[in-house]
Structure formats: structure tokens, C-alpha cells
Amino acid sequence: MLTSVKNEKVKSWRKLKKKKERDSEGKFLIEGYHLIEEAMKSEWNIEEIIYQTGSDVEGGWKHFPLHEVTDNVMMAITETKNPQGVLAVIHKKEGSNANISRALLIDRVQDPGNVGTMIRTADAAGFDTVILGEGTADLYNDKVIRATQGSLFHMEIYQANLNDTMNELKQHGITVWSTGLSNADYYHDLAIPDKLAIIVGNEGEGVAAEIMAQADQNVKIPIYGKAESLNVSIAAAVLMYATAKKV
The missing domain is CATH 3.30.1330.30 (Ribosomal protein L30/S12)
Known part of the structure; x- marks a missing residue:
């Protein structure tokens, strides 16, 4: 002892x-x-x-x-x-983007609870990969781990430079959607690609402009009430479930 x-x-x-x-x-x-x-x-x-x-x-x-x-x-x-x-x-394990069908990219989300919740939701929605950009809470932070409720063990999850990652995803035929209001369409008006990566961004600033500029499509979620915006983990959940591959 x-x-x-x-x-x-x-x-x-x-x-x-x-x-x-x-x-x-x-x-x-x-x-x-x-x-x-x-x-x-x-x-x-x-x-x-x-x-x-x-x-x-x-x-x-x-x-x-x-x-x-x-x-x-x-x-x-x-x-x-x-x-x-x-x-x-x-x-630790090294993640890979070799066989992505559905991926969530997280840009500078700093709250560990939000990051862990998004990983858990991505797992539930059948996403196979989560990529954490620079400035995002560490995957192995205790609060992130607890918020995932074990989902970090079920998926490909790794940390990477999102600018470089987006180029690699496009080379593999993966369409990239970025959340944001600039030149954006409502997600429910769009055809869902066979292979898709969705980017969500920092709680206060959203997705960085240089990353958003590389996306194939900017998407937004309608707000029917008076709230200005959705919590990033809720927004991610709406988009992931809306674009999930039905088994």
C-alpha cells in the first residue's frame, strides 16, 4: 500500500x-x-x-x-x-483522418465541459472523428474526459492545425461546412454530402475568419425566439444530428 x-x-x-x-x-x-x-x-x-x-x-x-x-x-x-x-x-493514441465519413472540427473552444459534451454527442450521432484545433481545451484535461462519459475511447480524436487539416480533408473528398453568419445558408436548405466535416468555433468569436474562408459552405441555424445565439455544444448537436448517417 x-x-x-x-x-x-x-x-x-x-x-x-x-x-x-x-x-x-x-x-x-x-x-x-x-x-x-x-x-x-x-x-x-x-x-x-x-x-x-x-x-x-x-x-x-x-x-x-x-x-x-x-x-x-x-x-x-x-x-x-x-x-x-x-x-x-x-x-495516448494517435488519431487518423484516413476513413472519415463524418467529422467534427472544433476551433478554439476553451470550456472543457463544452468540448467533452461535443465529443459525447458526436459519438451518439454516429460521427467517426473529432479534430481539436489549436487553442481548444486539451482532450486529456480531467473535465473534458469526464464530460465525454467514455466516448473519447470510441472514436478517432486528435489535435491538429485546422488550416492544414482542411486541405487534407478536401483532398479526401470530404465537404467542409463551417458555422457562421457571413454568407451562410440555413443548414436545412442544403443537400447533405456523403462525406462531411462540420466546424464549430470559439464560444465568443465563433470560427476564425481564415478557417471559415476555406470552408466549402457556411451554415447557420435559425433562431425563432429572441436569443442571440446557441451554446456551441448545442449548435454542434443540432448540426450533427441533422447530418447524421442513418443506419
């Missing part, structure tokens, strides 16, 4: 709270039974599992190195106020 927050192993786990360390180590932390189960089902590389004294240890976990820790150590590692008492160290 690990009892001290000064233990070198504990220090290495705590470092993973910082993006710089996650990037350099190629690892991140997940917390809770559900997320660990989703990582296992999706066959992500689980390096080790950490459990608080008194927490239940699932049978399948015995395939991985297990570390029992005291309450004070768990509180030093966790990011939640009421932790479930179980965490895992996971290795």
Missing part, C-alpha cells in the same frame, strides 16, 4: 494533472469505474490501476498492475470532490 504523497510513484501520477507532463509522457489519468470499463472494452493501453483502500477491485483488473493507496494519497491524485476511489493510467 502506498501511504505517502511524497512517494515517487505518487509524484509521477500527480504530474499527469498537467498538460505538459501528459504530452511528454504520452499518458493521462482517468477516474471512475465507468471510464476504466470503457477503456478496457475499447482496448486502450492501460498501464496501471490505482484504487483507494476499501474500494471494490473488479475481476478484470487483475490483468493490470494494481496499486492500493490510502485516502490521503487518493485525494492528492484525484481532481473530483467526491472520488469513486479508482483511477487508471492510460497511454
Whole structure:
């Protein structure tokens, strides 16, 4: 049992709270039974599992190195106020845009809850890829991970320069729609392409002008009431479900 927050192993786990360390180590932390189960089902590389004294240890976990820790150590590692008492160290995966049918591109959305919610919604709507542009909340931020509810393990998700990515998407025959009011058409008046990428942008500024200029089509959502705009995650949900491929 690990009892001290000064233990070198504990220090290495705590470092993973910082993006710089996650990037350099190629690892991140997940917390809770559900997320660990989703990582296992999706066959992500689980390096080790950490459990608080008194927490239940699932049978399948015995395939991985297990570390029992005291309450004070768990509180030093966790990011939640009421932790479930179980965490895992996971290795990152490299995403790919090789087989995109439906993709969501996220430009400089900084709220982790919005980013995680959009990933979860993209998964539910049958999108296969999410690409996070520069300035967007880190995929492996604890709040993003929790908001995805495990959907980050089900899809191709990666971070990239969106200007470069859009050129690559077009070369693969993927039509790009950008949200925005300038020279935009209502989404429901448009034919839905066979392969489609949708870009949503920063909560206050929307999609950057230079990125929007590269899109094949600018789209907007009608506002029937007096609200000026929709929350970015809601707007993304409307567009993704409207353009989802029906199975």
C-alpha cells in the first residue's frame, strides 16, 4: 500500500494533472469505474490501476498492475470532490483522418465541459472523428474526459492545425461546412454530402475568419425566439444530428 504523497510513484501520477507532463509522457489519468470499463472494452493501453483502500477491485483488473493507496494519497491524485476511489493510467493514441465519413472540427473552444459534451454527442450521432484545433481545451484535461462519459475511447480524436487539416480533408473528398453568419445558408436548405466535416468555433468569436474562408459552405441555424445565439455544444448537436448517417 502506498501511504505517502511524497512517494515517487505518487509524484509521477500527480504530474499527469498537467498538460505538459501528459504530452511528454504520452499518458493521462482517468477516474471512475465507468471510464476504466470503457477503456478496457475499447482496448486502450492501460498501464496501471490505482484504487483507494476499501474500494471494490473488479475481476478484470487483475490483468493490470494494481496499486492500493490510502485516502490521503487518493485525494492528492484525484481532481473530483467526491472520488469513486479508482483511477487508471492510460497511454495516448494517435488519431487518423484516413476513413472519415463524418467529422467534427472544433476551433478554439476553451470550456472543457463544452468540448467533452461535443465529443459525447458526436459519438451518439454516429460521427467517426473529432479534430481539436489549436487553442481548444486539451482532450486529456480531467473535465473534458469526464464530460465525454467514455466516448473519447470510441472514436478517432486528435489535435491538429485546422488550416492544414482542411486541405487534407478536401483532398479526401470530404465537404467542409463551417458555422457562421457571413454568407451562410440555413443548414436545412442544403443537400447533405456523403462525406462531411462540420466546424464549430470559439464560444465568443465563433470560427476564425481564415478557417471559415476555406470552408466549402457556411451554415447557420435559425433562431425563432429572441436569443442571440446557441451554446456551441448545442449548435454542434443540432448540426450533427441533422447530418447524421442513418443506419
